[in-house]
Amino acid sequence: xxxxxxxxxxxxxxxxxxxxxxxxxxxxxxxxxxxxxxxxxxxxxxxxxxxxxxxxxxxxxxxxxxxxxxxxxxxxxxxxxxxxxxxxxxxxxxxxxxxxxxxxxxxxxxxxxxxxxxxxxxxxxxxxxxxxxxxxxxxxxxxxxxxxxxxxxxxxxxxxxxxxxxxxxxxxxxxxxxxxxxxxxxxxxxxxxxxxxxxxxxxxxxxxxxxxxxxxxxxxxxxxxxxxxxxxxxxxxxxxxxxxxxxxxxxxxxxxxxxxxxxxxxxxxxxxxxxxxxxxxx
Numbered sequence: 001x002x003x004x005x006x007x008x009x010x011x012x013x014x015x016x017x018x019x020x021x022x023x024x025x026x027x028x029x030x031x032x033x034x035x036x037x038x039x040x041x042x043x044x045x046x047x048x049x050x051x052x053x054x055x056x057x058x059x060x061x062x063x064x065x066x067x068x069x070x071x072x073x074x075x076x077x078x079x080x081x082x083x084x085x086x087x088x089x090x091x092x093x094x095x096x097x098x099x100x101x102x103x104x105x106x107x108x109x110x111x112x113x114x115x116x117x118x119x120x121x122x123x124x125x126x127x128x129x130x131x132x133x134x135x136x137x138x139x140x141x142x143x144x145x146x147x148x149x150x151x152x153x154x155x156x157x158x159x160x161x162x163x164x165x166x167x168x169x170x171x172x173x174x175x176x177x178x179x180x181x182x183x184x185x186x187x188x189x190x191x192x193x194x195x196x197x198x199x200x201x202x203x204x205x206x207x208x209x210x211x212x213x214x215x216x217x218x219x220x221x222x223x224x225x226x227x228x229x230x231x232x233x234x235x236x237x238x239x240x241x242x243x244x245x246x247x248x249x250x251x252x253x254x255x256x257x258x259x260x261x262x263x264x265x266x267x268x269x270x271x272x273x274x275x276x277x278x279x280x281x282x
Contacts, residue, residue, distance in 0.1 A: 003116060004268075005033040007238075007247030007258040008231040010066060011042025011087055012272055013051070015257045019270045023259055027058045033111070035231035036064025036122035036184070038104075039088065041252045042275055045070075046090040046100075053103045061107045064122040064232060065184040068158065071145075074101045075155040105145050109183040110138035116262050119223070123232040124186030124215035127193045128166045130222040137179045144176060164194045187233055188212045191219075202235040216244045229260065238267065 004023055009016050025032060038052060038061065039045035052059050070088050073081050074097070083089070091100060111120045112135065125134055144150045157173055161181040170178055181197060188196040189212075196212050203214055214236075215221070216228070224243060231248040233239075238258055239246035245265075251257040254274025260267055 001029050001031065003031040003033065003113075003262040004259045005035065005120065005229050005245075005247060005262060007035060007249055008037040008064065008234070008251060009034065009039075009042070009048055009257065010037050010252040011039050011045035011048055012251045012257060012275070013042070013044035013047045015251055015270055015272045016048060016051070019257050019259055019268065022270060023261070023268050027055055030058070032059050033120055033229075034059070034061040035120060035229060035247055036062045037066045037231060037248075038064070039070050039091065040066035040086055042087060044090075045087055046094055049091060049100050049104065050096075053100065060111050060113075060120070062111050062120055062122050063104070063107050063109055063184065067104055067107070068180065068184055071101065071105055071151075072155040072158050075152050077155050077158065080159060105151060108138060108142050109180070110134060117227055118262055119226050119228045121183055121228065121230050123184050123230060124182060124189075125221075125223055125228075126166045126182055126186070126195065127189060127215070127218040127221040129182075131226050134223065138183060141176055141179050141183070161195070161197065164197075166193065185232070186215050187236075189215050189218060193218070193220075200233075200235060202237075214242075216242045229262075238269075240265075 004025060032055060034052060038048050052061055070091060073088060074092060144154050154176060158180065161177040163170060163174055163178045185197055186195060188199045199212060228244045230246055233246055234248050234250035234253055236246050238249045245260055247258045247260060249256040249258045251272040252275055255272060256269040257272055258269050
């Protein structure tokens with residue numbers, strides 16, 4: 001049995017199947033993890049969702065920002081819906097829409113495998129959180145998402161966060177928004193642990209900056225002894241270092257779709273055609 005972790009797919013179903021053929025994935029024996037962003041910007045979000053849902057227990061999926069965006073739109077929040085860029089209509093109009101949306105809403109923000117000693121998230125963790133805190137915070141938002149009434153209220157106010165530094169005393173929607181923003185959007189923070197949510201640059205563009213550092217390179221990161229696999233950061237590309245593995249290699253932007261085999265850390269990739277403008281990274 002092998003465990004493969006796939007980077008951001010974003011609806012690139014054809015490339016997903018090419019990669020699975022390359023690694024000779026066998027759902028009867030192997031496990032397939034996704035770092036999130038199953039949907040949006042690529043050509044076939046609908047079949048990507050159907051495929052992962054159909055894998056049942058062979059698949060582990062955490063929610064990414066584009067998955068959360070789909071859930072928000074499906075629950076009536078079109079504040080940031082952009083038909084000229086978003087490719088979600090096939091899902092929203094599908095006969096099995098309710099079933100697929102409900103399945104997606106049940107996915108976690110965090111998956112930890114004690115046997116593999118690997119934590120999977122979509123984006124990042126603030127430096128103040130250790131593994132136990134991250135698990136507890138993820139559970140708070142997951143419990144909200146899995147409650148129909150609470151999730152509808154959350155999706156109406158989901159976008160962004162007014163708070164920039166973690167405090168255990170955060171309450172209510174401010175707390176949920178902060179937690180969700182970390183798991184699905186975080187790339188950079190300051191040395192004081194302040195979240196920098198709008199910066200999408202490659203770290204090479206900020207080399208030597210005293211004001212911004214990748215969340216995973218913070219010297220006091222409480223999870224520095226925890227191995228983490230994540231996505232979300234196309235301008236970073238494939239990354240291995242600081243006890244983390246970044247797997248978003250920009251599939252939808254004309255880069256590659258990446259899989260990492262956890263047992264031996266072997267990398268597999270397929271080239272992808274550009275379907276979105278790289279100026280619109282996100």
